[in-house]
Amino acid sequence: MSHRKKLWLRAAVPATVLALALTACGGDDDASDGAGAQETGQSQDQDQDQDAQEDAPAEDEASEEPSSGSFALGETAGPAPYEYSDATAQLEITVQKLEQGDIADVEAAGVFDAEDIAGRTPYYLYVDYQHVGGEELKYGRPGSELRTTLSDGSYVPSVIMIGDLGIPGGCPASEEPDTLAEGEGFTDCDMFLIPEGTELGETVWTGADDSEFTWKLN
Structure with a gap:
């Protein structure tokens, strides 16, 4: 005017x-x-x-942009939103460590057919999840948002495990709780059986807002 x-x-x-x-x-x-x-x-x-x-975009709007970053083993990412059912929580994710196992121990456990694991090397990936805000999660499985690839970029699925497989040096029984409230956390362990001569490359966790956090594994 x-x-x-x-x-x-x-x-x-x-x-x-x-x-x-x-x-x-x-x-x-x-x-x-x-x-x-x-x-x-x-x-x-x-x-x-x-x-x-x-x-000009408001500061609040700018802060809502999906975040991303690359981390070393042991470093923590987040908080990032995770949604399950009707609940939304803010999680911090830490890929703690990657341990190589012995295929002889896997064979001795007797839980796999010998021909299925021939020429494979076992690895165990430990990931910590901490609920730092938001609603209580019931039967949430934040580990399902983790995607792991080989060094050539090809996707490699983790072994589906129920309970403790009894493998020396392997993953313990899952600590994944039925409910997870603010201030609580747990450590998940994923087992991989990859072809000999290959390496795990990285693992990526994706949040509900499309934020991506990457940990290099080699």
């Missing part, structure tokens, strides 16, 4: 007096017009600054 001031002349002033007043005060009128132009320019600048501030 323009703030230019308009000069209104009273009709009751005689024309001759008006003419003399305008002639004698011509310099003042010029100065007044200049001041008015300056005031108008300042007002327009203020309007433009206000429009720019309104068009």
Whole structure:
């Protein structure tokens, strides 16, 4: 909205007096017009600054952008949103360590057919999840958001385990609880059987807001 001031002349002033007043005060009128132009320019600048501030993204909106990052083993990422059923919680995720096992121990456990694990190397990946805010999770499985690949980028699934497989040096029975509330956490262990001569490359955890956290494994 323009703030230019308009000069209104009273009709009751005689024309001759008006003419003399305008002639004698011509310099003042010029100065007044200049001041008015300056005031108008300042007002327009203020309007433009206000429009720019309104068009700029709010800090809260910027903070809602999905986050990402690369981490070393033992480093913690997050908080990041995790959704399960109707509940949303903020989690911190730490890929703690990766341990190589002995295939002879896996064979001795007798839980796999020998031909299925021939030429394979076992690895055990430990991941810690901490509930740091939000709603209580019931039967949530945040480990399902973890995706692990070989060094060539190809996806490798973890071994589905129920309970303790009894493998020396292997994953213990799962600590995954039925409920997880703020301030609580647990450590999950994933077992991988990968072809000899290959390496695990990285593991990525994806949040409900599409945030991605990557841990290098080699």
